[in-house]
Amino acid sequence: MVTLAGGDGISLFIPKLYDIVWSLVILVVVAVFFYKYFMPKFNSIFDERAEKIEGNFSKAAKAKEEADEAKKKYEEQLNGARMDASKIRDDARSEAKQIIADAHSKADADAAQITATAQRSIASQQQQAMVKLKGDVGTLATSLAGKIIGQELKDPDMQSHMLDQMLDDMENEGKQ
Amino acid sequence: MFESVSKTTILAAGTGADLPTVKDFLPPEILFQGTPFAINRIILIRIVATVILLSVLALTASHAKLVPGRWQSMIEMGIGFIRDGVVYSVMGELRGKRYVSMIVALFFTILVFNLCGIIPGANMAATATVAMPLAFAAWTLVQYCWAGIREKGAWGFIRDECFTPGVPWPVYFLLAPIQLLELIIVRPASLTIRLFANMVSGHLTLATCLAFAQYWVFEASNKLTGVPVGAMWLVGGLIMTLFEIFVAFLQAYVFAILTTAYINLSYPEE
Numbered sequence: 322m323v324t325l326a327g328g329d330g331i332s333l334f335i336p337k338l339y340d341i342v343w344s345l346v347i348l349v350v351v352a353v354f355f356y357k358y359f360m361p362k363f364n365s366i367f368d369e370r371a372e373k374i375e376g377n378f379s380k381a382a383k384a385k386e387e388a389d390e391a392k393k394k395y396e397e398q399l400n401g402a403r404m405d406a407s408k409i410r411d412d413a414r415s416e417a418k419q420i421i422a423d424a425h426s427k428a429d430a431d432a433a434q435i436t437a438t439a440q441r442s443i444a445s446q447q448q449q450a451m452v453k454l455k456g457d458v459g460t461l462a463t464s465l466a467g468k469i470i471g472q473e474l475k476d477p478d479m480q481s482h483m484l485d486q487m488l489d490d491m492e493n494e495g496k497q
Numbered sequence: 498m499f500e501s502v503s504k505t506t507i508l509a510a511g512t513g514a515d516l517p518t519v520k521d522f523l524p525p526e527i528l529f530q531g532t533p534f535a536i537n538r539i540i541l542i543r544i545v546a547t548v549i550l551l552s553v554l555a556l557t558a559s560h561a562k563l564v565p566g567r568w569q570s571m572i573e574m575g576i577g578f579i580r581d582g583v584v585y586s587v588m589g590e591l592r593g594k595r596y597v598s599m600i601v602a603l604f605f606t607i608l609v610f611n612l613c614g615i616i617p618g619a620n621m622a623a624t625a626t627v628a629m630p631l632a633f634a635a636w637t638l639v640q641y642c643w644a645g646i647r648e649k650g651a652w653g654f655i656r657d658e659c660f661t662p663g664v665p666w667p668v669y670f671l672l673a674p675i676q677l678l679e680l681i682i683v684r685p686a687s688l689t690i691r692l693f694a695n696m697v698s699g700h701l702t703l704a705t706c707l708a709f710a711q712y713w714v715f716e717a718s719n720k721l722t723g724v725p726v727g728a729m730w731l732v733g734g735l736i737m738t739l740f741e742i743f744v745a746f747l748q749a750y751v752f753a754i755l756t757t758a759y760i761n762l763s764y765p766e767e
Binding site: 330332333334335336337338339340341342343344345347348350351352354355356358359360362363366367369370373 | 522526529534535536537547551554558559561563572576597598601602605606626627628629631636690693
């Protein structure tokens with residue numbers, strides 16, 4: 322303590338020549354090292370790292386974009402498929418209706434045709450019956466007439482009267 | 498009790514303890530005596546510290562990977578701290594980019610040089626002679642002038658430095674010398690003395706603690722009081738060692754941030 326207080330403390334603040342020389346040498350060495358090697362090296366590493374991180378970010382963003390696009394596409398397809406399905410359903414429904422309607426109308430037509438055919442056949446049978454009946458009646462009439470003529474033709478008035486009456490009867494029968 | 502201890506402590510100073518003196522900072526030349534390249538103990542510490550610092554950093558840089566390991570992360574944290582926390586926060590990124598290398602170099606070098614003060618075997622900060630802090634301060638001054646001249650031209654820089662714009666001209670008789678004095682003497686001196694004096698006082702305090710511990714434990718005749726008192730000094734030395742680590746960081750940081758602030762002053766106001 323005594324030495325410190327009374328010593329030549331001021332000499333501490335006066336740099337020695339060799340001290341200055343070595344300090345400057347070291348300063349230059351340190352400066353050159355940091356400027357030419359250390360900092361450029363680390364700066365390049367920092368830059369490279371930042372670039373890589375940024376690259377990864379953009380890659381991730383791109384991947385997300387792609388995924389979004391795929392999702393959109395998929396949803397569009399799904400919607401399309403849904404629409405197609407409902408369209409097909411509607412089509413099928415209307416087709417079925419059409420088919421049913423067609424069947425109805427065809428059945429109606431068939432029924433009508435069958436009815437008509439039946440009627441026609443009834444009519445023609447009636448006609449045939451009529452024709453046959455007429456023939457039979459004629460024959461019957463003739464034979465009847467023969468009989469009548471044989472017995473009563475002696476009376477010409479009677480004969481004429483009977484014939485007329487028979488014809489009238491036949492006519493009346495035909496009308497009925 | 499305490500009074501008597503402190504009295505005997507002071508007495509001890511005069512009698513036996515091997516206390517640090519100013520001569521610790523002016524050790525004899527051990528190599529190339531008498532030449533401008535003479536080397537004494539502190540300069541040897543400085544050279545060894547430089548070699549170790551640069552070797553370690555060179556090794557780190559040459560093995561640096563994109564994905565850093567623990568050690569590389571620590572170095573990168575130091576760089577990032579100075580770049581973002583000191584240079585960019587004071588100057589902004591655009592101006593500061595040019596000075597990051599310098600400030601990082603200053604910070605790392607001063608930190609390691611300061612830490613030599615508590616490294617066993619060295620026990621003396623490599624910044625504990627005035628020339629080394631002075632060299633750092635001179636570097637700051639050169640950068641300051643260079644930055645100013647590049648921005649405003651040589652004449653514009655000198656004019657703005659000595660004749661601050663916006664002041665009535667008679668004031669310049671007073672102001673110009675003060676401005677010049679501040680630029681050339683006061684700022685470098687403040688940088689130099691702050692660092693240097695911190696290292697000197699740190700060494701003196703620490704060495705005093707340890708010298709007294711040594712004296713009380715081993716040399717005092719009365720062991721009954723000597724050992725406890727010596728232990729107290731030892732604890733003091735331990736605390737001072739931790740404090741010196743803190744001071745080493747603090748002074749490196751302060752030097753870095755003041756250098757940045759000084760260089761920033763040379764730019765024209767925006």
